[in-house]
Each structure stands twice: as C-alpha cells, then as structure tokens.
Amino acid sequence: MKWRFDAKREIRDRMNVECCRDASVFETLASEWNELASRSLTNTPFQRAEFLAAWWRHFGSGELCVLTMRDDPPGGKLIAIAPMFVDSDGIARWVGGEEVADYLDVIAPADSMEAAARAAWRWLRSPDAPKWTKLIFSNIPGWTPTPQTLASLATEDGLKAEVTRLDVCPVVNLPDSFDAYLKQLDSKQRHEINRKLRKAQGSEDPVTWYIVDSNRDILAETEAFMALMETAAENKAGFLTSKMRDAFRDIFAVIQKAGLLQLAFLEVNGRRVAAYVQFDYANRIWVYNSGINPDMAAALSPGWVLLARLIERAIVAGRTSYDFMQGSEDYKYRFGGKDTAVMRVTIEK
Numbered sequence: 052m053k054w055r056f057d058a059k060r061e062i063r064d065r066m067n068v069e070c071c072r073d074a075s076v077f078e079t080l081a082s083e084w085n086e087l088a089s090r091s092l093t094n095t096p097f098q099r100a101e102f103l104a105a106w107w108r109h110f111g112s113g114e115l116c117v118l119t120m121r122d123d124p125p126g127g128k129l130i131a132i133a134p135m136f137v138d139s140d141g142i143a144r145w146v147g148g149e150e151v152a153d154y155l156d157v158i159a160p161a162d163s164m165e166a167a168a169r170a171a172w173r174w175l176r177s178p179d180a181p182k183w184t185k186l187i188f189s190n191i192p193g194w195t196p197t198p199q200t201l202a203s204l205a206t207e208d209g210l211k212a213e214v215t216r217l218d219v220c221p222v223v224n225l226p227d228s229f230d231a232y233l234k235q236l237d238s239k240q241r242h243e244i245n246r247k248l249r250k251a252q253g254s255e256d257p258v259t260w261y262i263v264d265s266n267r268d269i270l271a272e273t274e275a276f277m278a279l280m281e282t283a284a285e286n287k288a289g290f291l292t293s294k295m296r297d298a299f300r301d302i303f304a305v306i307q308k309a310g311l312l313q314l315a316f317l318e319v320n321g322r323r324v325a326a327y328v329q330f331d332y333a334n335r336i337w338v339y340n341s342g343i344n345p346d347m348a349a350a351l352s353p354g355w356v357l358l359a360r361l362i363e364r365a366i367v368a369g370r371t372s373y374d375f376m377q378g379s380e381d382y383k384y385r386f387g388g389k390d391t392a393v394m395r396v397t398i399e400k
Contacts, residue, residue: 085099088100095155096330098147115146116137144187189395198396216395217394220392222391225362232362244386265307269314279342324351326343336361355382
C-alpha cells in the first residue's frame, strides 16, 4: 500500500513513501538498506537490516510499518527508511525497541533527515497508518534533528509532544597511539591501567586474550559469554531471560556473518574470566556488553586488562572513536569517556 506525500519545500520533500508490513523487507532490501545506512547521519550498527531483522524475530509484535522513501518517479533511489511498528497497546515505536539497540533513528543522509521525519509524520497522520494513540521513539542520538522535528510537527497538529534526555553514551576520541591515549587520561587513571597491565604480564598463571574468529564455534562462544555476563552483576543475570538469550545467539551470529562482531575473552591459565562483545563498524568501536568472573576481579582486574587491550587494538587498527554506549558506569569515565546524549520523543493524541 502506497501513500504519496508531496511537500513543496524542497526536492528532498518530494518523496514516494511506501509502507512495508512484512518482515521479509529486511531481507529483500538488505543490500540497498545497508548501503543507505552507511551514508546516514546516524549510521550505527543497530540500524542495519540484519540487526533489526534479528530483533524483530525475537521481540517484534503488533503491526510492522517499515517506511521506505524514494525519489521521484516511483521506484527511484532510496532516500530514507523509518523502521517502526505499532504495538498491541497502540504505541508507535522504533523497530529495535529500547533495551537491545542503543541507537535508533530515521535512516537517511544528513540533507534528508528532516524531510524524512516530516514524511514519516505525515504518513502516521494519514488513513494508511495503523491506529495509534501514543508515539514513543527512544534512543535517538542527541546530534540529530529527528526529536525536535517530530515534536514541532506534533505541536503544530495540536498534539502533546515532549523531548527528553533518556541516557548518556560516553565516547572516547582515539588518538593515533596507545601512549597518546593514556596521556589523555588523568595521571591516577593512567597509573592504574599501566599497573594492572604489568600485573597481568607478570602473573604466574598465563594471561591471554583472543577475539572470536571464523575458526571458532560462534554459538559455543556466545554461551560462554552469557555465562560470564550473568555472573557479572545481579541486574545482568535478570536481563538474560530465555528470550534475550535466544536473541543474543541470533544477533551475534548475524553480526559475525556481516564481519562486524568482536567477541573478546581474557583467559587466565586457559580459563575464561572476562569478556566484551562489541561491534567494529564505521571506523568506530561500539561496546555492546561485558561479563566477568567476580572471583577474579580483586586479584587481577581482568575486565580492565581486557578493555585496555581492546582499546589498544582499536587504535592500532586506526579506529577514531570508542563508544561505550548507554549507561554512566564509572569505568567508562575512568577510561576517558565523554558524555553524548540519547533522546526520547513522546507524542500523545
């Protein structure tokens, strides 16, 4: 079903909007989708087709509404995508939810972002849209115009709209050497990292680490990661429901297939004691989650040792940013993270 929105403001507003309601859209448009995502203003791994497809398989409910926006004439170049759904409570949300994907937004280049948000809003207000009573779009990076654009449009239409800061994402700007990175930190933190690295190097028990590659069984490595994750903290154990475990197995597999997964383990005497899962995408490392054996924390600080090695590896590989993503945990700042914001826009009819 197609609905045509013709604004007169500029060429980027003349879009053919199509709503795709079948989850097969993630597969059929995957190549074109991911190419557009790579040029989008936000450009995060959570907006790629394979990630959102995996999320929908495990958490999707209600009515899927993936809006694709193309240049004139119909069937022209893909300009933007707005992946959303309306749940059973009548709430319009992003595909990707709030708990699994750290960043979500309209997928469009910078010069089309506002036009894409306007087109999505007009479609949501059209007869073609499912009935909804509330819109909650979360995890929008603070540097995009989407929240304010949608809020302004809703206010113009006489609806109640609110934009709030949902969380922070500490980010480290990486220099061209590990020594230069350490010099960015305060002297106490720099001393602590060096001390922990020396202690690991001088340990009587061999301390090694690795990143899972194609020679290893990704499913077995995922299980090992989740075992460490659930011991790290009580809230992480509660987070790992059976549905979440199934989703992690799926997400890790598809992201590895795309060549973007970094699932890393630190071992002491051959025993896994710390782990990080992160994505290597768009010249940036995106730290997704972690796990640790708490019995080893006091003796060796394995989480710190592994994180330092991963940051060093990112610098050697020429990555420019290390994104700790959502959460204000103390260690993120100790390793040099500086806050960026993620936003939520809420609109009520």
